[in-house]
Amino acid sequence: MLTLNYRYRIYPDATQEQVLIEWMEICRGAYNYALREIKDWCDSRKCSIDRCSLEKEYILPTSSPFPTEVNQLNNLPKAKKEFPKLSEVPSQVLQQAIKQLHTAWEYFQVRGFGFPRFKKYGQFKSLLFPQFKENPVTNLHIKLPKLGAVPINLHRPIPDGFVVKQVRILRKADRWYALVNIQCDVNVPNPIPCGHPIGVDVGLSNFSATSDGVIVKPPKFFKSLQGKLKLLQRRLSRKLDRSKNYEKQRIKVARCHHQIDNTRKNFHFKQAHALCDAGDLIFMEDLDYRIMAKGMLGKSMLDGGFGQFRTIVKHVCWKRGKFFGEVDARGTSQECPNCGGEVKKDLSIRIHDCPHCFYQTDRDIASGEVIRNRGLALISTAGLAGKETAYADKLPGIDVKNQSRQGSKSRKRTTRKAS
Numbered sequence: 242m243l244t245l246n247y248r249y250r251i252y253p254d255a256t257q258e259q260v261l262i263e264w265m266e267i268c269r270g271a272y273n274y275a276l277r278e279i280k281d282w283c284d285s286r287k288c289s290i291d292r293c294s295l296e297k298e299y300i301l302p303t304s305s306p307f308p309t310e311v312n313q314l315n316n317l318p319k320a321k322k323e324f325p326k327l328s329e330v331p332s333q334v335l336q337q338a339i340k341q342l343h344t345a346w347e348y349f350q351v352r353g354f355g356f357p358r359f360k361k362y363g364q365f366k367s368l369l370f371p372q373f374k375e376n377p378v379t380n381l382h383i384k385l386p387k388l389g390a391v392p393i394n395l396h397r398p399i400p401d402g403f404v405v406k407q408v409r410i411l412r413k414a415d416r417w418y419a420l421v422n423i424q425c426d427v428n429v430p431n432p433i434p435c436g437h438p439i440g441v442d443v444g445l446s447n448f449s450a451t452s453d454g455v456i457v458k459p460p461k462f463f464k465s466l467q468g469k470l471k472l473l474q475r476r477l478s479r480k481l482d483r484s485k486n487y488e489k490q491r492i493k494v495a496r497c498h499h500q501i502d503n504t505r506k507n508f509h510f511k512q513a514h515a516l517c518d519a520g521d522l523i524f525m526e527d528l529d530y531r532i533m534a535k536g537m538l539g540k541s542m543l544d545g546g547f548g549q550f551r552t553i554v555k556h557v558c559w560k561r562g563k564f565f566g567e568v569d570a571r572g573t574s575q576e577c578p579n580c581g582g583e584v585k586k587d588l589s590i591r592i593h594d595c596p597h598c599f600y601q602t603d604r605d606i607a608s609g610e611v612i613r614n615r616g617l618a619l620i621s622t623a624g625l626a627g628k629e630t631a632y633a634d635k636l637p638g639i640d641v642k643n644q645s646r647q648g649s650k651s652r653k654r655t656t657r658k659a660s
């Protein structure tokens with residue numbers, strides 16, 4: 242099963258926009274009500290029976306059952322009789338709001354932290370339409386239940402053989418998007434690790450450096466858009482709270498954030514495709530960039546969006562049938578890629594100069610090479626790499642044309658060794 246998400250911009254007219262905002266508000270109300278039920282149930286069980294209930298009240302009897310997903314969903318029809326406003330929303334969309342809460346609750350149970358929170362005004366930003374009887378997307382419109390046709394910018398067609406499963410309507414700044422979830426009934430073979438390997442090191446002084454010696458400087462828009470955002474935010478802080486001018490300025494700030502987000506994502510996708518053009522195996526560090534973002538260079542770390550970049554590289558590799566691997570990140574900058582010896586250097590030293598074997602190169606390229614070496618060691622220790630590549634040609638569903646020349650060369654070598 243192949244599932245993809247395509248995002249299209251949609252243009253609801255003023256009345257449709259009002260309806261969508263109204264629906265989000267109603268869903269938010271349902272979400273908060275359901276969360277209150279869960280919280281009340283938890284609070285009624287928090288303090289011992291013989292204690293005074295100064296902090297935790299026994300609102301519910303101890304015998305009352307936990308408000309499970311099924312219970313709360315079953316209570317929706319009753320609630321609709323009491324609050325007719327609830328029936329304005331398509332019932333499946335309303336159910337999704339409750340399901341969303343319980344997904345968060347389950348996740349909290351597993352992780353042990355992250356109790357679901359009440360959503361304030363404006364924090365409920367999307368609606369999920371989980372089921373469609375027929376294809377709702379045409380060239381010009383997307384047809385939504387109870388709302389009718391909304392103009393859509395179908396900037397790329399939905400590929401043949403794919404069926405629209407779900408649609409999520411999303412509001413970002415003052416723009417509307419439709420996230421179309423499409424599925425196709427095919428099996429995608431896992432990419433075979435063979436061909437030209439590339440290790441990628443990301444950082445602040447260079448956005449990325451590969452083991453092939455390609456260095457990408459951090460793009461300028463990171464800084465210039467930050468400046469623009471700062472100006473807009475300063476203007477916002479001088480507006481009277483909740484006034485009309487405040488609202489106008491708030492939208493300007495939101496748009497700027499949205500623009501930064503889009504520009505960065507576009508840049509990341511271009512870089513990821515460039516990596517896939519250059520090699521067949523892509524390796525990156527398994528760093529948790531959020532921890533690094535807590536340090537002194539936090540803002541620039543976040544601005545780079547390295548976590549997102551890794552996710553995008555992973556996705557692009559998957560889409561183009563390239564192999565993606567994560568390697569241990571410890572001390573990649575302190576190791577010599579040529580002889581494996583330890584070379585201590587702090588952040589200010591930009592040149593890697595090995596005292597053991599006199600190998601000299603740029604610091605970031607050196608770490609890229611170390612990452613590549615570690616990645617290759619990772620897949621070869623699995624013991625399957627040679628075997629799999631030897632059989633790869635005859636497997637059905639694998640397009641030989643897609644594999645590069647280097648790929649086929651190394652494959653021949655492994656076969657000869659094996660025979």
Ligand SMILES: [Zn+2]
Pocket residue numbers: 577578579580581582595596597598599600
């Ligand atoms: Zn060395």
